[in-house]
Amino acid sequence: MSEPVERVVRHFQEELEQLKTRLLEMGGLAEENVRLAVKGLVDRDHDLIDRVLVGDEPVNSLHIELDSRCFTLLALYQPMAADLRTIVAVVKINTDLERVGDLAVNIAEAARRYASHAPIKKLIDIPRMASIAQTMLRDALDAFVRRDLALAQNVIIEDDRLDALKTQIFRELLTFMLQDPSTIEPALDLILVSRHLERIGDHATNIAEDVIFIVSARDVRHHAGEGA
């Protein structure tokens, strides 16, 4: 029954690589859903919006699959140190990516409502927020796979740009609402979309913090305001 140690180690490393590959696939799907939802909002494209609304099944399947892979790896191989930290990080990142998938659906829901009203304005800052949030997500996952501290730190810095844009969008839309009550309902949906995008940035930030924890075994959370 006993396997040579080298073979067990090789199996483990192969399965760890597969775990990372599947995590990247999930990240790619979640990011693509965000992109399509925002494109559906901007282009008022009902088909695209509907596709996102019914399209989160693959992300949800991967969520369950990845959790199960993590359990199997922990139970079968009882990994230590860096490998243990990596697998526990995948458990967390998996949760973050599943929420990003949910937020893409939330954006599509707001987009559907928004498309039922006359457009308020040309949307510029929301696609800009979406682009920043998507890049943050991609960079956070790249930083995870490449154990790239600098890239992870950059993701955390980018989050401030998202927050600034969210505040700017809110102020602008508030002005619209105060001037013309017929814009209240659609403006509320745009405000919600900006908050969903902000939360996608928060999830990317969580992932970046996990990367810093894995690579440096240092916990950077809850010290945001303390740095120089």
Place this chain on the structure above:
Amino acid sequence: MSEPVERVVRHFQEELEQLKTRLLEMGGLAEENVRLAVKGLVDRDHDLIDRVLVGDEPVNSLHIELDSRCFTLLALYQPMAADLRTIVAVVKINTDLERVGDLAVNIAEAARRYASHAPIKKLIDIPRMASIAQTMLRDALDAFVRRDLALAQNVIIEDDRLDALKTQIFRELLTFMLQDPSTIEPALDLILVSRHLERIGDHATNIAEDVIFIVSARDVRHHAGEGA
């Protein structure tokens, strides 16, 4: 160097109990912050609001402590089966509780802005939402500690009541905003509070789903609409 097996097992069980105790403490703190934030909103109590705004340090410390305890338990004892599932669940629940703490702060931020305007209406549904969300959170953690499937399932059912109240609050506030633009800004803050409370319910639901997974080793996620 080697310890008798019984002693190792006893240490592990003691540390697992401590882990659960600390998790419950964290849940209690997060829930209390939600209660205080909503009380601050309803009573327009600036002192209370300020207390919540600066008071999430204990929750954040526990977040880091619990993560570290989980790592130590996984690395030192390499637990199997039910114990492994419990510890991985704590990693996830820990994240949920930390977000609940953040949401209490978000509610306090909205409460501070709301208190700078004339009140729109007597707040009835928001305290009702808060009460449901707090109960869901407490029940989810009780269900975790007592491995109580029925209680966990009840938490998931309660989430529908939160969603219904959120929709009702939104419609009512929209009417206010359309009738009187001076209510737009404060109404937006109440809408945000209702969404923060909805998300607290979502976190309680996540915890309840983890409990069902631990107890029955069955994954109930992403099948919400499929049951009888």
